[in-house]
Amino acid sequence: MNIAQLLPIILLVLVFYLFIIRPQGKRRREFLDMQGKTTVGSRVMLTSGIFGTxxxxxxxxxxxxIAPGVEIEAHRNVVAKIVEPAAITDDAPVDDAPVREADQRPLDEDGKA
Known part of the structure; x- marks a missing residue:
């Protein structure tokens, strides 16, 4: 067999490795590292979208x-990510609009202002 005949197969295997096998292994290593960093007190998100401590x-x-006094048990593999606490900033918009008198009128029997 000629090397020119094997070249397309070699290139196909190389492309398959670079675009499929290698990234999958990297994602797996990152997932295992994240699971290793999960500790008691960590805030996490499960693959179902449930957040909890x-x-x-x-x-x-x-x-x-997941709520005060509500606990669930889950398999460790369903942890999608560790959630970092959001930094509280003073740049948050504040609604300081004055309240009009018309907005404070009591409703009548029909529920109209």
Missing amino acids: VNALNDETLTLE
């Missing part, structure tokens, strides 16, 4: 507090 960690599961 990690209260307990086991080898395969974690316990999340």
